[in-house]
Amino acid sequence: MLQLTQVRCFVAVAEECHFGRAAARLNMTQPPLSRQVQLLEHELGVELLERTSRSVRLTQAGTVFLPEARRLLRSTEDAVQAARRAGRGALGQIAIGFTPSNSYDFLPRLISALRADYPDVELMLEEMITRDQLAALASHRIDLAFMRPPFEAAGIRSRRVLAERMVAALPADHPLAARDALTPADLEGQELIMYSILGSGYFHDIVHRLLVSANIRPRLVHHLTQIHAVLSMVKTGVGMALIPESASRLGIGNVICRPLAFGEEIAVELFMAHRADDASLVLENVMAVAAKIAETGRPSTPSIP
Amino acid sequence: MLQLTQVRCFVAVAEECHFGRAAARLNMTQPPLSRQVQLLEHELGVELLERTSRSVRLTQAGTVFLPEARRLLRSTEDAVQAARRAGRGALGQIAIGFTPSNSYDFLPRLISALRADYPDVELMLEEMITRDQLAALASHRIDLAFMRPPFEAAGIRSRRVLAERMVAALPADHPLAARDALTPADLEGQELIMYSILGSGYFHDIVHRLLVSANIRPRLVHHLTQIHAVLSMVKTGVGMALIPESASRLGIGNVICRPLAFGEEIAVELFMAHRADDASLVLENVMAVAAKIAETGRPSTPSIP
DNA sequence: ATGGATTGAGACAGGATTGGTATCGATGCT
DNA sequence: AGCATCGATACCAATCCTGTCTCAATCCAT
Numbered sequence: 001m002l003q004l005t006q007v008r009c010f011v012a013v014a015e016e017c018h019f020g021r022a023a024a025r026l027n028m029t030q031p032p033l034s035r036q037v038q039l040l041e042h043e044l045g046v047e048l049l050e051r052t053s054r055s056v057r058l059t060q061a062g063t064v065f066l067p068e069a070r071r072l073l074r075s076t077e078d079a080v081q082a083a084r085r086a087g088r089g090a091l092g093q094i095a096i097g098f099t100p101s102n103s104y105d106f107l108p109r110l111i112s113a114l115r116a117d118y119p120d121v122e123l124m125l126e127e128m129i130t131r132d133q134l135a136a137l138a139s140h141r142i143d144l145a146f147m148r149p150p151f152e153a154a155g156i157r158s159r160r161v162l163a164e165r166m167v168a169a170l171p172a173d174h175p176l177a178a179r180d181a182l183t184p185a186d187l188e189g190q191e192l193i194m195y196s197i198l199g200s201g202y203f204h205d206i207v208h209r210l211l212v213s214a215n216i217r218p219r220l221v222h223h224l225t226q227i228h229a230v231l232s233m234v235k236t237g238v239g240m241a242l243i244p245e246s247a248s249r250l251g252i253g254n255v256i257c258r259p260l261a262f263g264e265e266i267a268v269e270l271f272m273a274h275r276a277d278d279a280s281l282v283l284e285n286v287m288a289v290a291a292k293i294a295e296t297g298r299p300s301t302p303s304i305p
Numbered sequence: 306m307l308q309l310t311q312v313r314c315f316v317a318v319a320e321e322c323h324f325g326r327a328a329a330r331l332n333m334t335q336p337p338l339s340r341q342v343q344l345l346e347h348e349l350g351v352e353l354l355e356r357t358s359r360s361v362r363l364t365q366a367g368t369v370f371l372p373e374a375r376r377l378l379r380s381t382e383d384a385v386q387a388a389r390r391a392g393r394g395a396l397g398q399i400a401i402g403f404t405p406s407n408s409y410d411f412l413p414r415l416i417s418a419l420r421a422d423y424p425d426v427e428l429m430l431e432e433m434i435t436r437d438q439l440a441a442l443a444s445h446r447i448d449l450a451f452m453r454p455p456f457e458a459a460g461i462r463s464r465r466v467l468a469e470r471m472v473a474a475l476p477a478d479h480p481l482a483a484r485d486a487l488t489p490a491d492l493e494g495q496e497l498i499m500y501s502i503l504g505s506g507y508f509h510d511i512v513h514r515l516l517v518s519a520n521i522r523p524r525l526v527h528h529l530t531q532i533h534a535v536l537s538m539v540k541t542g543v544g545m546a547l548i549p550e551s552a553s554r555l556g557i558g559n560v561i562c563r564p565l566a567f568g569e570e571i572a573v574e575l576f577m578a579h580r581a582d583d584a585s586l587v588l589e590n591v592m593a594v595a596a597k598i599a600e601t602g603r604p605s606t607p608s609i610p
Numbered sequence: 611a612t613g614g615a616t617t618g619a620g621a622c623a624g625g626a627t628t629g630g631t632a633t634c635g636a637t638g639c640t
Numbered sequence: 641a642g643c644a645t646c647g648a649t650a651c652c653a654a655t656c657c658t659g660t661c662t663c664a665a666t667c668c669a670t
Contacts, residue, residue: 001313002385004308005306019618020616028658030619031618031619031658031659032658032659034618043385044385044388046388046391047392048388051617051618052666054617054667055617056618060397060586060587061391061392063391064391064396064397065387068380068384068387068388072380072384075373075377076307079370079376079377080349082373083349083351083369083373084351086365086366086369087349087351087352091369092365092366280365282365324648325645334630335646335648336629336630336632336647336649339648340629357637357646358645358647358648359645
């Protein structure tokens with residue numbers, strides 16, 4: 001069978017037009033080099049070089065074969081490099097699931113960081129709710145899930161990547177917009193836009209716990225799922241809303257965010273989860289980047305924009 | 306260094322997902338196959354297969370490497386085939402020189418025959434006169450020349466490919482167009498369009514010898530180089546002309562060709578010439594096709610269209 | 611013209627590599 | 641629990657590859 005060493009030998013001789021120099025370049029002596037080229041020619045059944053005992057010249061067949069041979073060696077090197085990079089987890093693909101609310105801040109930052117650090121890792125992104133992500137992990141539909149607590153599933157390992165406070169989103173002309181932070185008394189009786197218990201159960205529960213912990217009963221209006229829909233409501237003056245601090249960076253005009261002076265213990269948490277038996281280095285690298293972003297990306301305590 | 310056998314082994318195992326079956330497919334036993342794959346993995350520094358002693362699965366790196374490996378094997382096969390075809394003279398390139406008058410009939414037939422028999426031989430065609438072709442052969446500018454006698458040059462080998470009669474080209478309404486063949490007496494005193502002694506010296510000489518041999522003195526008008534220009538003159542009724550029989554197939558309307566009843570010994574000859582030391586198989590094949598065309602292509606004796 | 615230098619090929623020995631046989635350890639199924 | 645299957649390992653024989661030495665052919669210089 002054709003040997004790559006033979007091809008390498010031929011290319012060297014063809015480029016040097018001299019067996020001795022080619023042998024030196026290949027760190028070998030001339031006789032075995034001659035033999036390798038002979039073997040190649042015999043294998044092909046074609047004379048590639050015309051030896052005149054004083055000079056070496058390519059035959060027509062050699063002229064045809066030389067670029068093919070070069071391409072072959074280059075392809076080989078490429079294949080080796082690809083395998084090595086894949087082995088390091090710098091090349092490959094990963095399917096990532098994420099909850100809708102992550103698409104506003106965390107996910108874009110993760111994606112751009114991955115593009116920078118691992119440009120050859122192909123990302124397949126899929127928006128789904130926490131419960132679906134657990135099933136998708138188990139069925140290998142996704143390899144990594146960014147989701148909300150609580151969850152529990154066998155064979156799934158998870159770690160918290162983000163914890164942030166809820167902030168109040170107010171119309172710019174709202175009286176409370178002048179305050180630095182809002183107290184429970186501020187919210188009492190206010191029009192508060194609420195999350196749907198079905199589509200956004202996690203945020204529904206967070207807000208509910210916040211209200212209960214502070215023992216306040218605002219007037220709850222609407223029940224929406226998407227945070228940007230909630231913010232649109234706020235913008236048009238329907239009322240105020242409680243949103244995760246990161247969502248305040250959505251940059252919707254006419255909306256002012258203010259921290260809450262209560263319920264510090266109630267945080268919005270984001271977990272990433274993967275199959276416990278998944279030893280993929282791509283996964284490992286992606287999770288490392290996600291962890292790095294979570295640490296250094298933005299402060300997780302509320303800030304006043 | 307990376308071995309193609311290792312790549313082949315890996316592809317077989319990856320496709321079968323089973324060392325035993327892969328070994329059978331490769332006509333070898335399982336242990337050395339395992340070893341080859343291990344060597345490949347060690348060479349790459351990457352684990353390509355995940356062996357669970359009950360099943361074999363590709364790792365992510367293996368998934369990346371498999372298509373690369375397949376491509377590599379395919380490229381190898383392609384390179385081998387290309388070299389073999391080049392060795393047979395079925396792949397390569399050849400530069401061919403030809404005289405202007407060959408472009409009308411012989412060259413088109415040669416080209417189409419070559420396209421059919423040797424589709425991967427690249428033709429580089431260049432029109433030039435006989436004297437220039439000898440120089441171009443010597444300087445390797447062309448490899449094969451189709452040209453007119455007489456010529457002589459050291460290191461050039463030639464053979465005659467065509468010999469054809471001259472025929473008379475007449476306007477369709479010419480009185481002589483009714484004849485089957487023209488005698489010397491028919492031509493006496495006729496308006497005869499002549500070739501330039503400079504640009505078409507060969508045809509000038511042929512016509513001159515024909516007239517001398519038959520001892521006729523027509524009225525010579527014009528001195529043109531290109532046969533199609535001559536025929537245009539004939540078409541518009543300027544006079545008659547003597548043209549090589551093959552040129553009568555140019556298919557110019559309003560022109561009738563008639564054989565000559567004299568000067569049988571004076572033929573238009575076409576030679577092909579090449580460097581005597583050129584051992585190219587492409588050249589050999591092209592010359593064989595040219596010879597075949599010359600023999601079987603068309604009758605070389607005048608015929609009445 | 612003739613001797614020296616250079617070039618590629620051939621002969622041969624030693625060592626590495628490859629493929630085969632026998633066997634082991636692990637895992638899944640009955 | 642025992643058997644079958646599968647991949648890995650150990651070991652051996654054959655082959656192949658490489659390096660040294662050498663030769664034939666050619667070119668160049670004297």
